[in-house]
Amino acid sequence: MDVNEALLKYCLRLGDDAMILGHRLSELCSKGPYLEEDIALTNISLDLFGQTRMMYTTAGEIEGKGRTEDDFAYKRLEPEFQNVLLVEQPNGNFGNTVARQMIFSVFYYHLFKELQTSSNEKLAAFAAKSLKETTYHMRHSCEWIVRLGDGTEESHWKIQDALNDIWSYRHELFEKDEVDETLIEAGLIPDTVTFKAAFEATIQDVLDRATIEELEEGWKATGGRKGHHSEYLGHILPIFQSIPRTYPESKW
């Protein structure tokens, strides 16, 4: 695959992951378990949308056809989105929210740590900035999982359930296809296999502190990078894109 073509797809994948998860968190505005946490969750959402915008802008530049960040966000349909299925999963209860967040943030923490030394300037700069934000997201979700796991009996089984439900969605983050292989070969992105052990160790440490029992493997989520999503994306995009779709000629 042409390196530029791979780079374009890679940036869109990063942008799509951030956008859909940012959307999920934005749904929680005014619904947090207490006011301070409301701010924390929307803060993460804001950070993610910032990452979305950076990646979509970079994608537009690589593509060179004049597409803007909003073109990517509002004018593509479900099969064109390449986010992982993890980020589409619903917010559920607070336990579901932080379980999803932990897996996402721990992965991206390790990825950004490596990616910030990429020879591609844009990727490196993006990773360096996002690493700071992601470090905080990781801290937030991990600390909450510890508290829920080692809190009350109710919180313990709730977070245990939440982690079980989402556990097998983590594999998709480590999938590699032609896009990844092309960029790995060009030395532009790290091979995710190099930090898989670190990823698992970080998470296991949290699970131990949280007194979580061994988690079950369910269906190994996959398909997102090919545009085959869960049913949820079909409900997310119509809402997200509703205004520009209804008024295609208008500027906002």
Place this chain on the structure above:
Amino acid sequence: MSADNQFPQWEVFIQSKTGLPYKHVGNVHAADGELALQNARDLYTRRQEGTSIWVLPTDQIVASNPDDSDAFFDPAEDKIYRAATYYTMPKGAKHI
């Protein structure tokens, strides 16, 4: 509807730049210090207002009593010799 816990209160102090004093900016409610720190960061530093945060349980603060302020603070009032402006310097003397 249960009237339940809304967590202890923590006072928040922010240092806006290294070397400057910590300033009291308000408080947050949190179950423990780690969460208090995170919440304080989210609430009080969104506009790059700080490089360092202290949080302290409100009930750990020892405060002077306003009723005692006469005894506590007025005695400093007449000790103006603690201020440099009290002293007359010969004209022309530099660096003093």
Place this chain on the structure above:
Amino acid sequence: MEDVNRLEAFQAKIDREEKIEPKDWMPDDYRKHLIRQISQHAHSEVVGMQPEGQWISRAPSLRAKVVLLAKVQDEAGHGLYLYSAAESLGISRDELLEQLHTEKAKYSSIFNYPTLTWADMGAVGWLVDGAAIVNQVSLQRTSYGPYSRGMVRICKEESFHQRQGYEIISEMALGSPEQKQMAQDALNRMWWPSLMMFGPHDADSPNTGNATKWKIKRETNDELRQKFIDKTIQQATVIGLTVPDPDLKWNEETEHYDFGPIDWSELKEVIHGRGPCNKQRLNHHRKAHNDGAWVREAANAYAQKQRDKKKVA
């Protein structure tokens, strides 16, 4: 000191424009008045997150989305500053929330109106935050220290809120015919409720006497409302929108706008729980609070376990 002496000293402090701080002696009525006013202000910020929060997922551009998210976050933050200020007067957050949930405490009437189109995001920022700014700028000089400091902080953050709203509605008013119609419609629906935000006429306002004597309020309802109207008309004219008041007229003599009669019965109904969204807003808030109980309990339980571990160690 005798209460009479304390009261004199207290009033003298107020007259000297000195701030009253949490540990200072204060008359019971001063304390009660402030608890009521500050907590209602806090509840307003928090409930106000809902009408705007429900549009975040539909913001029509990424920029609009992050700006709206940041704005609503600010409102949560303002709620927190104000709850803190109220708590400094000797009431707990639990009690404050219970008062909200049992409808003992009120919040600003405007948030009981629905936000029906994206243009409402413009109108809310422009008119509702605009009105709030007029009120809050004045409150920066309120006599109670924590409230005053909270207001200074809030005012700094509030300025982008109004600009954000005005930018949205200007773009629409100067945009396509459909957008313009949406903008005018939003103004039509939000105008009078925004004027009602300033409360009843001074003559009909029961708390004004003490509020003025104790410098809790620095200007009256009518004065603030007039300020808001005078500055907003021009903003509407510039973008070609018409304020829905046929009696609106510039008065050369007073150098203010004369305006039509406000429907006070509508305000009364909304304040007493019978507005379009009252039930919805409270149910939403109660639900979030109840849904979060297990989380709060867990955090407390964990903290207690850590404290117990420390004792044993």
